[in-house]
Amino acid sequence: MSEQMMSPPVRPALSEIDFNYGQIRRDMFVRRVGKFLFLLNPIVSYFFLWAPIVVLVILSFNKNKTVSVWGGFTFDWYLEIFNGTSQFTGDMVSALRNTLFIAVISTLISTIIGTMVSIALERGIFPGKKIVDAVLYLPVVIPEITQAVSLAVFFKFLFDAFQGFTGRQPTLGFGTIIIGHVVFSVSFVVITIRGRLSDMNPRYEEAARDLGANEWLTFWRVTFPLILPGIISGALLAFTLSLDDYIVTFFTNGVGTNTLPIFVYGLLRKAISPEINAISTVLLLASMVLVGFSLFIQGRGANRT
Amino acid sequence: MAVTTTNSQYMKDRARRQGIFLSLPAVFWLGIFFILPVLIVLAISFMTPTTDGAGGQLPLTLNHYADAFDFWKARPIYSTIILRSIWISLITTLICLVMGYPLSFFIATRKSQYVRQFAMFLIIMPFWTNFLVRTYALKTIIAPEGTLAGILNAVGGLGMLVNGKLTWLNTREAVILGLVYSYLPFMVLPIYAVVEKFDFRFVEAANDLGANDWKTLLRVVLPMTAPGLVAGFILVFIPTIGAFVTPDLLGGTQGLMISNLIQQNIRGSGANYPRGSALSAVLMLLVTIGVIIYLRYGDREVA
Numbered sequence A: 001m002s003e004q005m006m007s008p009p010v011r012p013a014l015s016e017i018d019f020n021y022g023q024i025r026r027d028m029f030v031r032r033v034g035k036f037l038f039l040l041n042p043i044v045s046y047f048f049l050w051a052p053i054v055v056l057v058i059l060s061f062n063k064n065k066t067v068s069v070w071g072g073f074t075f076d077w078y079l080e081i082f083n084g085t086s087q088f089t090g091d092m093v094s095a096l097r098n099t100l101f102i103a104v105i106s107t108l109i110s111t112i113i114g115t116m117v118s119i120a121l122e123r124g125i126f127p128g129k130k131i132v133d134a135v136l137y138l139p140v141v142i143p144e145i146t147q148a149v150s151l152a153v154f155f156k157f158l159f160d161a162f163q164g165f166t167g168r169q170p171t172l173g174f175g176t177i178i179i180g181h182v183v184f185s186v187s188f189v190v191i192t193i194r195g196r197l198s199d200m201n202p203r204y205e206e207a208a209r210d211l212g213a214n215e216w217l218t219f220w221r222v223t224f225p226l227i228l229p230g231i232i233s234g235a236l237l238a239f240t241l242s243l244d245d246y247i248v249t250f251f252t253n254g255v256g257t258n259t260l261p262i263f264v265y266g267l268l269r270k271a272i273s274p275e276i277n278a279i280s281t282v283l284l285l286a287s288m289v290l291v292g293f294s295l296f297i298q299g300r301g302a303n304r305t
Numbered sequence B: 001m002a003v004t005t006t007n008s009q010y011m012k013d014r015a016r017r018q019g020i021f022l023s024l025p026a027v028f029w030l031g032i033f034f035i036l037p038v039l040i041v042l043a044i045s046f047m048t049p050t051t052d053g054a055g056g057q058l059p060l061t062l063n064h065y066a067d068a069f070d071f072w073k074a075r076p077i078y079s080t081i082i083l084r085s086i087w088i089s090l091i092t093t094l095i096c097l098v099m100g101y102p103l104s105f106f107i108a109t110r111k112s113q114y115v116r117q118f119a120m121f122l123i124i125m126p127f128w129t130n131f132l133v134r135t136y137a138l139k140t141i142i143a144p145e146g147t148l149a150g151i152l153n154a155v156g157g158l159g160m161l162v163n164g165k166l167t168w169l170n171t172r173e174a175v176i177l178g179l180v181y182s183y184l185p186f187m188v189l190p191i192y193a194v195v196e197k198f199d200f201r202f203v204e205a206a207n208d209l210g211a212n213d214w215k216t217l218l219r220v221v222l223p224m225t226a227p228g229l230v231a232g233f234i235l236v237f238i239p240t241i242g243a244f245v246t247p248d249l250l251g252g253t254q255g256l257m258i259s260n261l262i263q264q265n266i267r268g269s270g271a272n273y274p275r276g277s278a279l280s281a282v283l284m285l286l287v288t289i290g291v292i293i294y295l296r297y298g299d300r301e302v303a
Helices: A002-006 A022-061 A076-083 A089-123 A128-140 A143-165 A173-197 A203-210 A215-243 A247-251 A260-272 A274-304 B002-044 B063-069 B077-108 B113-128 B131-142 B147-154 B170-194 B201-208 B213-241 B245-251 B259-265 B271-298
Strands: none
Touching: A002 B063, A022 A247, A022 A274, A022 B077, A022 B113, A022 B131, A022 B170, A022 B213, A076 A089, A076 A274, A089 A128, A089 A173, A089 A215, A089 B002, A128 A173, A128 B002, A143 A173, A143 A247, A143 B259, A143 B271, A173 A215, A173 A247, A173 B002, A203 A215, A215 A260, A215 A274, A247 A260, A247 B259, A260 A274, A260 B131, A260 B245, A260 B271, A274 B113, B002 B271, B063 B077, B063 B271, B077 B113, B077 B213, B077 B259, B077 B271, B113 B170, B113 B201, B131 B147, B131 B170, B131 B245, B170 B213, B170 B245, B201 B213, B201 B245, B213 B271, B259 B271
């Protein structure tokens, strides 16, 4: 056995091998085409992903009212929005206020109940755990339009029934929007926090209990500080989802509770103008800052443990 | 030892009780505001619409489902749009696959870690920015008198303009373009996760054993990265089949999809809750089929 391995295989002289030159030529051609496409692909892809955004930002500085002809550089559109001379400013400010209010409340609720259920699922053993687990993943999978429509129909019937009993008709508004936002964001909060919890060694908690801390103290002194980065990134995710949501808000929205996406959508459907480009650029910048902040927090959290 | 056992047993009991208590708020919230509404919608989908359309009544009927699946009728508006949605979604997923697969390899084979991170960042960043704004950005480019039309006019049209205008907006193709633009990152992320761990010595081995590049791709590389492909397929297919904003902004009546039809039946002028509910149920069914395929063939570790 070992001797066989020692002796090198007999290699025929090159002149004796009958190369299939046609096949080799074809293979080399395929390789060259492949290499070319392999280099072309990222150029096309990155251009495709970024060109519209870059064009949008550039056009927001366009003096010309159209988006097809460049008429020189100007800050006018931004100035109009920020000094309030634009027709959109009033609506936009109130929409921004509504959006932030809804995002803050729904993030608070989904982060609190999301953290609780994450701990229950990671650390607890109780009947029905698998069902809770499955139900939590459903809002991620089910199309948003289905969730939104179901909620709209549900509120319609609930409010009609309420009117039947009390004679007063409740209206859609902040309450219904917040309820809808919590439904879709709690799943994402749970996924984020559970990732953090499963990385954390449960012996820290056991040690705290052994040293006499009760459940409450164990949570606040041991578990909470250790999973805090997870909670923060979950909360930021919920916040971003709420800020950007259009569909659920549209179906649970009442009078005077327009959010920024609802307001922006109304604009975008109407026409294309440099003013809307400027508003869009501001929104792009805002979400980039938010993402940068979120990545920064996550990076710090990862460094700590 | 005995003490430890009792202690851990005691803690297990506590955890069990505490677990139920801690999960209650989320369970109630999702139960009342998610599961119950979905069940109500399922129930209504089998009912006859009330006179104002905003509700269901007896007798029970299967008409709305019959409409949705009747592909042979003379004017099958509902089934046409359902088929179109599946078609748009499949084509979008396929284009994302063809674009995203080599792209993942390109990123994963960069030598410097910083270049790789930056290349991924450039993929993820658009995906984190506001969805509406991105779709609008695309619209400014392909609009009849948009940026592309301006550029084409400047270079003489190239035969792509009709009366100096671009006719791309409000077509099915515009919807596909918009969906690929929005969901390409969903394809790249799971494929990259697999390709990153791929051992390129397998390619060398295949070449040494006489396989050409084409055979190496089909017999070695594709099977070994299949879990990422399946995950990417599902991550693109599921959201695109239920897409609402993209067809609404870019598709016009030509590119209408299921979600737009549901919206018209629930919040539009001619409300018909049972019909909207049935379409909603059909959409859930399509997504469920996707998820089943994923659970059957996909690698759960990836996504």
